[in-house]
Amino acid sequence: MNMCLDLALKGEGKTSPNPLVGCVVLNKDGEIISTGYHAKAGENHSERDALLKITPEAARGGTLIVNLEPCSHWGKTPPCTDLIIEYGIKNVVIGMKDPNPKVDGISVLKKAGIDVAVGVLEDKCRELNEVFIVNQTENRTFVALKTATTLDGKISTSTGSSKWITSEDARLEGKRLRAKYDAILTSSSTVKADNPQMQHRKKIILDRNLILSADLEIFKQGECLVYYDEKLPSPANSAITYIKAPVKGDKLDIEFILKDIYKRGIMSVLVEAGGCLSGSFLPYCDKIYNFIAPKILGDENGKNSFVGRNISDIKDSYNFHFTDVKRFEKDILCILKK
Numbered sequence: 001m002n003m004c005l006d007l008a009l010k011g012e013g014k015t016s017p018n019p020l021v022g023c024v025v026l027n028k029d030g031e032i033i034s035t036g037y038h039a040k041a042g043e044n045h046s047e048r049d050a051l052l053k054i055t056p057e058a059a060r061g062g063t064l065i066v067n068l069e070p071c072s073h074w075g076k077t078p079p080c081t082d083l084i085i086e087y088g089i090k091n092v093v094i095g096m097k098d099p100n101p102k103v104d105g106i107s108v109l110k111k112a113g114i115d116v117a118v119g120v121l122e123d124k125c126r127e128l129n130e131v132f133i134v135n136q137t138e139n140r141t142f143v144a145l146k147t148a149t150t151l152d153g154k155i156s157t158s159t160g161s162s163k164w165i166t167s168e169d170a171r172l173e174g175k176r177l178r179a180k181y182d183a184i185l186t187s188s189s190t191v192k193a194d195n196p197q198m199q200h201r202k203k204i205i206l207d208r209n210l211i212l213s214a215d216l217e218i219f220k221q222g223e224c225l226v227y228y229d230e231k232l233p234s235p236a237n238s239a240i241t242y243i244k245a246p247v248k249g250d251k252l253d254i255e256f257i258l259k260d261i262y263k264r265g266i267m268s269v270l271v272e273a274g275g276c277l278s279g280s281f282l283p284y285c286d287k288i289y290n291f292i293a294p295k296i297l298g299d300e301n302g303k304n305s306f307v308g309r310n311i312s313d314i315k316d317s318y319n320f321h322f323t324d325v326k327r328f329e330k331d332i333l334c335i336l337k338k
């Protein structure tokens with residue numbers, strides 16, 4: 001199953017809206033005879049990828065191991081259960097049940113007389129497909145947030161000086177994280193302050209008052225979706241997708257934007273913004289990547305990583321739990337989930 005998870009990761013960033021799946025096939029003597037993975041949405045599922053590399057004769061009486069329940073319905077590709085049965089597989093080992101209610105692979109396989117074991121390394125399997133699980137069970141986009149702070153939780157000095165808080169290896173990891181997500185999201189304030197490139201295939205920018213000019217670095221690469229106040233006239237620029245959004249209080253309605261990006265097929269988003277927008281996203285946030293540098297500003301006017309409300313009781317804090325901590329040469333990365 002660990003091999004399946006490693007194989008599945010080869011499709012990271014390319015399978016959305018599908019899950020990450022890897023598969024290992026053993027012959028009747030328990031020897032590995034094939035492996036496969038789901039490389040890209042629309043391409044073969046991992047079981048099909050693995051089985052089509054071998055003959056039914058080689059696989060007959062063997063075992064198929066896969067991190068997600070095999071599909072039993074027609075999507076863009078035929079049901080994997082049909083091929084598993086056709087190949088005469090005797091045992092199927094599954095990491096986790098598919099949260100998609102259309103999938104009923106376990107009973108189909110059992111009805112065909114195959115021995116099925118479910119729940120092997122289930123926690124790891126669920127973690128790998130955390131985005132897919134949220135999409136399938138809650139019909140919404142998975143929201144992650146990345147921030148880089150000093151030890152005292154600051155993202156810049158009071159004058160906005162922030163380059164650089166973390167060292168190069170941590171910043172590189174930050175860039176790598178982007179590739180896991182269908183889109184990245186930021187604010188007009190951050191774009192205006194830093195004129196960042198934010199390399200990604202899809203970028204979402206919240207620019208309520210349409211203050212950003214189209215010649216900024218962020219617009220030079222990837223597909224850009226800009227949300228703005230629905231009361232303003234539509235801007236004329238065919239290279240950028242401008243989308244009207246309602247304003248709630250004096251801010252763009254984040255809930256509307258999250259529903260809209262889901263309708264547009266964006267299954268996961270990474271928020272990269274300053275303290276104001278990051279603070280506003282906390283109630284919607286499934287996961288936080290917080291890089292921490294061993295620097296302390298000790299300046300009460302330095303900018304905080306999360307702002308936007310006043311609370312007096314610690315019980316009212318947003319509560320996350322640490323799922324991992326990674327060490328870089330100088331910095332650390334804390335990964336937290338709701």
Ligand SMILES: NC(=O)c1ccc[n+]([C@@H]2O[C@H](COP(=O)([O-])OP(=O)(O)OC[C@H]3O[C@@H](n4cnc5c(N)ncnc54)[C@H](OP(=O)(O)O)[C@@H]3O)[C@@H](O)[C@H]2O)c1
Nearest residue numbers: 147148155187189190193208251252273274275276277280
């Ligand atoms: N260290 C890091 O990880 C990191 C990452 C990114 C940026 N930064 C730094 O952060 C600084 C900018 O921080 P900032 O606090 O000024 O800007 P920000 O948090 O990036 O964005 C603030 C803007 O976001 C919009 N916004 C805020 N709350 C909202 C809500 N509830 N709903 C909808 N829109 C909302 C508002 O735009 P409107 O006023 O247009 O409505 C607001 O002005 C920059 O200096 C940048 O260098 C640091």
